[in-house]
Amino acid sequence: MSEKPSVDFINSRRSAGFPSPAADYLQLKLDLNQLLIQHREATFFMRVDGDAMIGDGIHSQDLIVVDRSLPLQHKKIAVIVLEGELLLKRVLLQNDKIILSSSNPEYEDIELSAEAQFEVWGIVTAVIHQF
Numbered sequence: 001m002s003e004k005p006s007v008d009f010i011n012s013r014r015s016a017g018f019p020s021p022a023a024d025y026l027q028l029k030l031d032l033n034q035l036l037i038q039h040r041e042a043t044f045f046m047r048v049d050g051d052a053m054i055g056d057g058i059h060s061q062d063l064i065v066v067d068r069s070l071p072l073q074h075k076k077i078a079v080i081v082l083e084g085e086l087l088l089k090r091v092l093l094q095n096d097k098i099i100l101s102s103s104n105p106e107y108e109d110i111e112l113s114a115e116a117q118f119e120v121w122g123i124v125t126a127v128i129h130q131f
Contacts, residue, residue, distance in 0.1 A: 036126045042069035055103030066122035079121040
């Protein structure tokens with residue numbers, strides 16, 4: 001059986017500097033799978049294309065962690081297929097309405113009609129952003 005990949009983790013809280021190698025810090029192993037994934041069989045990673053969710057800190061080319069096992073809930077960010085188009089939106093459940101909202105004011109909300117063909121691919125649980 002192969003060992004899970006892990007990275008050294010220095011358990012230190014510093015404002016901006018790098019911890020001193022001479023300091024007495026506890027060094028642990030950090031497994032990003034363990035940190036980011038709750039339901040392994042139901043989780044996938046997806047690269048973002050576009051700026052619709054930039055107000056939530058999700059930028060084009062970021063990786064998102066998506067969990068298919070989580071239920072659709074009010075104000076959660078979800079990956080949705082709407083009439084064949086893949087969307088990343090915040091879901092607003094208001095009375096009997098479902099509204100797909102962007103966090104970029106350049107995009108209008110989408111109110112789903114009763115006839116709308118849509119499928120929820122999953123709920124976003126984490127964002128991996130590279131500088």
